[in-house]
Amino acid sequence: MNSLWKASIFMVGASTIAIGTQASAQAVAGGQPGGDAAVQSGVPAPAPAADASAAGEIVVTGSRVVSNGNQAPTPVTVVSTQRLLETTPSSISDGLNQLPQFAGQPSQRSIGSAQGNSSAATLNLRHFGSNRNLVLLDGNRLPPAGSGGAVDTNIIPQALVQRVEVVTGGASAVYGSDAVTGVINYILDKNFNGLKFNSQAGLSTYGDNASWRVGVAAGMPLFDGRGHIEASFDHYDSKGIKDVAGRPLGKDYWIVGGAGTQANPFRLVKNGRTLLGSPGGMIVNTTTPGLADTAFNSNGVPTPFIHGASSGVNGIESGGDGGYYDDGTLLAPVRTNQAFARFDYEITNDISAYVQGSYSDSAAKYPYASARYVADILSGNPFIPASIQQIMTQTGTKSIQVGRLQSRENGLPGRINDPFNRNVYAMAGLKGKVFGRFDWNLNYIYSQNDLRVINHNNTYTPRYAAALDAVRDPATGRVVCQVSLTPNANLFPGCEPLNVFGPTAPSASAYDWITDDTRFKLTNRMNDVNLSVSGEVFSLWAGPVTAALSGEYRTLSLRNRSSAQAAAQPDCTGIRDAANCSASTPQWQHDVSTSMFGKQNVKEVAGELLIPLLRDVPLIQSLELNLAGRYTDYSTSGGVGTWKIGGTWQVSHELRIRGTRSRDIRAPTLNDLFAPTSISPTGFTDLHTNQSRPVNVIRQGNPDLKPEVAMTTTVGVVFQPEWIPGFSLAVDYYNIKINNAISSTSGFSVDVQRECETSNGASPLCSLLERPLPFSDRSAANFPTRVFSQSVNSARSWTRGVDVEANYSFDMANLIKSVPGRLAIRALVAYQPTLKTQTLISLPARENAGIVANPTSGGFGSKVNANLSLSYTSEGLSVFVTERWQSKQHPSDPAISFDLRPDIPAYSYTDISFNYRIRLGDDNTISPFVSIQNLFNKQPPLIGGQNNVPGLYYPTGQGFDVIGRYFTVGVKGKF
Template sequence: MVRGLAFCSSAIGALALASAAQAQATSSSQTSGTGDVPAAVAGSSEQGGLSERNAADIVVTGSRLTTNGNNLPTPVTIVSTEALLRNTPTSVPDALKKLPAFALSRGTAVQGDTTDNATGAYLNLRGIGIQRNLVLLDGHRVPPTSYTGAVDTNILPQMLLQRVDVVTGGASAVYGSDAVSGVINFVLNTKFEGLSVQAQRGLSTYGDAPSWRAGAAYGMNFAGDRGHVMASFEHYDQNGFLKEARKSGRAVYALAGSGTTADPYRLITNARNSAIGFNGSIFSGPLAGQQFVAPGVVGPFQHGTTQGAGLESGGDGFYGKNSSAAADVTTDQAFGRADYAITDTINIYAQGFWARSKNFNYFYPFLFNPVVVIGNDNAFLPAALRPALGGPFVFSRVFDDAEHRLAIKNETTSWQAAAGLTGSVGEFKWDVFYQHAQSTSRNQGLGFGVAANLFASLDAADEGLVRSGVANGNIVCRANVTNPGSHPGCVPINPFGTSPATQDAALDYIYGSIYNQPRFPLDNVSASISGTAFDNWAGPVRFAVSGEYRRLGMDITTGIPGSALADCTGIRFNCVQGTTTYYYGGGGITPVSAHQTVKEAAFETEVPLLANSAIGNASLNGAVRYTDYSTSGSEVTWKVGGDWSPLEGLRFRGTRSRDIRAPSLYDLFQPATLANSGYQDVHTGFNGLVQTQTVGNSSLTPEKADTTTLGLVFAPSFIPRLSISVDYFRIKMKDVISAVDGRTQVVQRLCEAANGTGPYCDLYDRPLAFSNRSLDNAPTRVRSTQLNGATLKTWGIDTEINYSAPIGADNRLTLRGLAGYQPQLTTVLIPGTDPIRNGGVASIQQGGGISKLRLTGFVSFASPHWSVDVQERWRSSLRQDANRSVVYNIPKVPAVAYTDITLTAFLDSDRDKSIFLSVQNVFNKNPPVYVTSAFSGTPAFQYPSIIGDDVIGRYFSVGARFKF
């Protein structure tokens, strides 16, 4: 903490390090595409409260009232996209994730899965969930790309973005559901003129992760400046890399131990699974414990140093080899807009965008797990070895060739068509808006074994020996001889110490892919009117009234290349007809189609209370919204806020709000899937197999959050261009939606405590009344579903400092600093269970842990011919685990800082043409090692670092930006 405070104190001078890029934007905002936003606002935060912002009124996210951002009671951080991309050239979302308000945001360094696009750019405010902040494009909702309801921000157009407004307080009353932790509004520059082109290339210091970006944008006026058109297209591509490409990835870390005082968790390297090898291991019979050391040759399994729980350091065992440390990402974004002034007071516009985002990452090698049974008469086994095996034997192995690793491939395509009218009548402004938008994702798992194909391929036989008892050397799949045509295309595989590279045909046969394709269509129509209702003793009383109707759908299709159940005809081992699922080692999403309609009406007002009085100026802001969901009924959200300026340069502000997040359509309508599972019943004492059902819950209601913010903005007149803001926030959520499994003892006891009533008892189907405790009343079905049973609490303090000063006649120094202190992030998943305290914790389980203190600073120096921008990012150290009873003999995950520098040369006096060199992670700082206890006893597949730390290392980008 001392080091953190030392850094913080130095950052107070340099903790403002962002507007530097903005100072430059200040002088060029009218010529380089930053549009009609006041330069100070476009380049820095609303919280800074710079006096020159009063020069213009703009619509700042956080209120539907046209206002200067400095006067809002709700904290809003405003950052120009020019500044974001100057310091982080890869993308606007990548740059946003470096700000302290964001924690646990997803990106290419997050491991993917087969059901959702985990490696997309999903932003997470406060670390409380990617689904609990609302993403807007120019003030309008963007359709989800994930089952959670979250948006992959890689799909948003970037070339014509002007700025990003980040509301760091609840805003459901103003903008609707999901704005629990805040709103992220990507604001377009609708007045762009001219032609802008850009191109860049990037490469890591290790010679990998190459990237390139190219884009163009054009805008012009027509019809005597009554009309305006603009369009853009941009392409970005970056390759990922395997974890072995970095030192920490090659070390193969794992946690050994059990987390007790007698056996604390300890970090080991060169970790291996002590049982399974890459060439095949034997688990039963006279040769149990042996492995295949060469094709058909059995030898001893070389063990490393025992670490307990089936884990060794060194030896021949299996480990998570050749998985991705970062995924490939490719994005294409196209945007077009036209607007025309029909009259002096009415404007019509139409706009649309199309975008595609692709992600790909390797998961881990294909493993025969659980183990399989193979006959000792397998044709690939030498005749001399077969008697020594003693009959059919249990076997497992790993295939780790590059062509047949498990991999995750995601592609999301989104498009939007929208049109609207804006106008004014006297003092009143109005608008009407309609959009149709759609996001379609294809989430694909590659290299998953097809059960029946695998089992048929493993049962290899000599064709002549099976047919006539005389061997002919032609090795085939036995099932196709005993049951001709039962498994067309079957290619026998030799798993006994043979290199997979020599068996491509067999591996191609046993591997398959599984995919799901969710489509989210959105139709949205809205209208609003705002203006001044009347003047009171202190000034104009302003209001905004809005209404909205939207229809959101979800259609999921899935694809498998054959029957959903295995055809076991002719297969002797492993396969069970009609019960073994077609995919071996993989799962899928069941098809579903559902929709919901939402009707909303909202009112917002701002009432001045004091104006130029002896005790200063003061105003009150309030909003209320009525929302009716076709799926979960009606809800009312509200916000009350106020600000008071007792003297010039000092302002106090605060808000209190009720915010909601509605359950996603998948939460509500996830189709039922059935399985048989082990179960011990507290109620009757039954212990055995029971049918289990995983299903959505159509009775879910919205999550509810109460948010409080209190803050001050200080912009002293005796230090021009300095502003300091400090804001406290507290969020308490109830009815939080979380997965609940009726098999767990905790859930069963909650039902017992309720004497058979309440939501937890709905998870059990019993044939008799609850009062019957005989074995005859054991449940016939136990459910796993989503319930409104969890709670979440967090609080913290945000600080921002901005300063800008001229240096000589033509130079400018700009400083900006942002600090986020968030010591609490506590979740209770099920009432009566211990809270999970993730504040200051590295754990990625149950939502994930966050560092208590996060700092980002920006410094910029700009002259007429060149500029230099520096960004510094730091986070505090982290405890290993949220569970205080778990014992580690490893220290905390250390604090870490990353430095980015960009040098820009201007080729003309207007700074419209420039070339740049950007170096991110200048000092090539490696991420501190972290391995979650979820992988204790198993060599981890994912890269050993926390979410948000830099796994790429030093990265160089060179490029050019020209505007004509």
């Protein structure tokens, strides 16, 4: 067989891990036939040679016209889902996120805002963001899940996924918008016959995060082979880890903000406590003797507040009586369901019809954060202890402010995030051949994704203010709400006075009266029509010219329905104390969003050519040119063109060189354009006042956004020496530069704050921080009341790096004659020395390569990531060992000072799995398996957050494991 058609990966016993980061083109998948013969619908598959067919060859590409991935100019990675799930049984996406090209994404392991969907499983290539790579199912676009535009891969039927193909290079001209850093294409086994199942359970070494999964798939031919039907169902349930105290370092360390200077660096503080409140409440913001430094560690009893050691930041101490935020969940519980069905029918020898549909849902419910607040209490409130009231009367103090941390420790629940994500996907189409040489495909796709989020125990500001203003009813002597004795009592029916002086002083009825559930439902809907035609148009001296044409029309809409509007002002009628309720206070004190609706339609036309230039001349076994172009018209932002020029030069049987140059785009998502205004309190360190406390962050969309444009260059070489059978080496270089990048510009940013400080308040960026007093005032009273965040086309981002893959496999008998079986070694290395972002032209570019990733942003990470795997297979037994290594990282920008250490050392994790296949007949097998992740229970390092804000040590940075050693046992079967 011609070497151009040879696979660059090798059989590993009974199963194959088909990962050819830049080398692979074809995968031999464990003796199972490969289903689709090409990446995209409408791509002709070459007739395999007899020996390849017998082995179960799968031909994969990164193109609509290239029929062999070895010839593809764009680097392609092919991943066998069997091997992914052997090493990472939780999910296919978790397995992909362990590959060096991917950055770990916020998900179950990194709890974020209640605005988001913590049960989602997203993918992020090159650390450029999950909305800059395109996720496809059999070459077709999938809908976004939630507000960020990323696809939740939980909607894909895991039981029938045959392989995952990853195009690690710019591919917008071939695949469409968003393919800036590449494409992740899930390929289903659409010809599966028989029955298979999977059942497994897992538990961490600490006895938590119990999980279980059950999946089943079935398929059979119908109508004498002219039809085929298949279906699958998968259920996964992970109980999560309740709180940070569930891990050895979880209750010891805080990330503490500072000025980032040698004199006042960012720090990791042991036993961090906030002076904004304690579980029993404390008097804050006063220097009056007898009132200052007074806490209420017992109900109604004033006690001296014991200070801890200074952290260098106002409001944060190490130890003492301050509050501790302990209600955040370390690992969210997640439950997913996925059902899928497909039917194919051959109408004629040249025309087939197909219809498929899926339903999926995912849910996660967990404590989100402690309820923390500063309450203004007016003099005369009957809950004020007598000794405190006496001092207030003597000094003429009209009110005191009580900082309080309401958490599970003092008997009442904090905030609870309750997201539920549901997706419905349906596709119907026709495909066939015309003139015996052109493949065509016409399909229609409808999808709808609904994200419903309930924020339990949200505090309603007017009720909260009314409950705080307690008085004694002169008629009955009972403690009542002051507003209940006024003509405005009808505005607050059933008002329950709130006592904040002591750990368990607030009554359950009062807490229930001031809180309620807020909710929103975000719906993404897509209608998509696709038509493609491809085939050989004519022949040249070096071979046939292959072309592909495609057109697409889709409509997208995004609707948010919210029970509480972020921009709404509270109705403070009848409230005496403006400090607790006024036009500047939010109606709801925690995450809410605004109802909105946005839509767009997109028209696309694309073409691709594969032109053979030379063949079988000295030093050129073959030379091919690959051209692609696409024009896309967005109803919201106008038209834009993308293109790609690529080529492959097969020097000899052993050496191949390839490269591409492309112009790629990411259009603004509907959320970028029309994002509902949202408000959420976030921990914030203000460089202007050197204060650290929560502040309301206002986020909103920008309808004037334009598509961002990227220029991508890739150059690679693949070496397969015939004198080392079973060995291959691939090296690929990439360079991606994005202009006009969509970036969220926020007063929360340290860079924005520095720009504002440097300009002494004159910079337009200062408007992103709303202050109650003139900029010249640097006292604590001038801490921002609101911080604004909005996306603009102002950023530039660029990255470059090198991917390396080496494969070597051989029969053990060649090494030791008496030892049976086969050994395979694989090394994947991703070196990314540059990852720069310039958020504003007026700001310097920031180098993010080698900077630890923010736990809630997806972040950046190590410059070097590597996977070294060793697999041994003998008869029914297979053993797979993986070493995941990442180079050292800085805890923040090198220009910023940390007091702990200059950097975080290199880290590695070891995973091991055992699988034993028992044959019950020719095609019937039962395979029990055991998987151990993080075999040596490696603990994550102590780090600082990318945004350098106060908070708990956990969750840690992306790429570090918070679970610890994890055991999974199960059994798979195929009949």
